[in-house]
Structures are given as structure tokens and as C-alpha cells.
Amino acid sequence: MFSDYAIRVLMHAAQNPERLVTIEQTAAVQGISRAHVKKVVLMLSRAGYLRGVRGRTGGFTLARPPQEIDLGELVRQTEPDFGLVECLRTGNRCVLTPCCGLPPILKRAVRAFIEALEGHSLADIMLPGSPLSLPPEGSAFQPSRSPEASG
């Protein structure tokens, strides 16, 4: 889920390269909670994907061009151990841990997953027709969800 939201936040920023976007705007447009967006933005800023500007008119923007944001690297940084099974997460209480040979096999599989994402950039997955472009800075913010058009 973390990578899922990370990609959405980055796409939102990438679709609005000329302006700073805010946590509130991202949460509203994407329909995800402000708390989740905040957590993701903080982490992406620390990892060098976003650059933040503080203050009332602040917000965040991509820290590097979308062509230079590799999806494999992004997933590796945002989900270090993937936590697919309990024994790969902190607080593991699986009783099988001492007698289970799954972890090394699973780690290899996660590596294969990430390698398949490598070489694909944020720019590669941004197709035309985005509903994420915001109105010019300064105008009242309106979430730009497309209406439920009947065809």
C-alpha cells in the first residue's frame, strides 16, 4: 500500500510540474486520507524524491525529473523488506519461524519482482489524459475529478 500511495503522490506532483502541490490537494484529488498522504510525502522527501517548501504557500514538488525516478528503486526504498509474510515484518510471532525455509526463497522472489520494475521510470507510466492537473496557483482549489459522464 505504501508504494501504491507513493506512486500516486509522485504522479500527482509530476502532473503539476509548474507549481507546488499540497498534502490536502493530493488527498482530495486521489481520495485517500490526509494522514496517509502526509506519511508518504515525508518518506519520499527523506528519500530524495520530493522537495518541500514550508509555509502558508508551501507544498512539494518532484526533486528530480520523472524520467529519473526508477520504479524498482522506488519500491526498494519504500518497502525495504516487503513484509509479505509475518516473519519479514517486525514483531514476528509466527511459530514456524525456526523451522521454515520460506524466507530466503521469498526474498529471492521479491528481488525478481523489483528487478522487473527496474528500468521503468515514473515518466514511462504517465499516460496522456490525467485528471490530476490542478488549476493555476492562486485560484481556489477544486478537486478535478472527472464527472460521472454518461458515455
Place this chain on the structure above:
Amino acid sequence: MFSDYAIRVLMHAAQNPERLVTIEQTAAVQGISRAHVKKVVLMLSRAGYLRGVRGRTGGFTLARPPQEIDLGELVRQTEPDFGLVECLRTGNRCVLTPCCGLPPILKRAVRAFIEALEGHSLADIMLPGSPLSLPPEGSAFQPSRSPEASG
């Protein structure tokens, strides 16, 4: 999570090849909820991994030897689309869906993940020292968690 529990349920059955194990026993030994175990057992029975016997003294057992349970096949059957991101799950409401090129890349990555599991069987991941062996059938069931020994 589903595959995680599926593997635990199968390991539990595999460690007790001479008897039928029950949902209650599995839940107690593994420390996971009875409802989760029930759901997983039902699904694994439908998929041909478990064979159930109804009735008061009923339970379930592996429907095939652990050597013939391939982990790649198991994960493919228990998590068909993996649902890693919202757009791969039912009820998708991600606003990016019409303009996002991620799904095909992600599907290839999931395929790579599963391929890395293929060729590894349930038998391969069952190392010695299991805490899952139950007492002989008929004796009162005691979860066989190893005591918190001091060394």
C-alpha cells in the same frame, strides 16, 4: 496475507501426516483467528491442496504429498492478481486508472515473483525442528508451543 496463512495451514497439515488436523488446532497452534483459518482451509480444499473429512472426529489433511505442492502454483492460485495496488483489486476507485501505465509493468513483476517461487515445494521449506506436531489422535489437544526455555 492469504498466501502467508495458506502456507502455514499446509505446513501444519504436512507436519501431522498421520492424522486429521482441525481448524481449531491450526488456529490455536499458529495463533491466528479461527475465521481466517476456516477461510483458508475452504479455499485450499477447493483448490485441491487439502482433503477434508466431515463429522465430529473430522478434520483435514494434505490431498497430495508436500513434494508435489509447488509454492509458485500455490501463490498463483491463492492470490490470482495479487492486488498489490488498488487498480488490481475489485472496487478500484483510483482516479489515475485511465492514465496510468503501471498495471502491465506490475503484472510482469508479479509474474517474475511467482516464477522465482516455482520449483520450490512445500517439502523444501519444511526444515527440522517443527513445533507443529500434534499429540497422537484421541489424546486431549494441547497446543504444542515450545516453552520459553532459558537457553
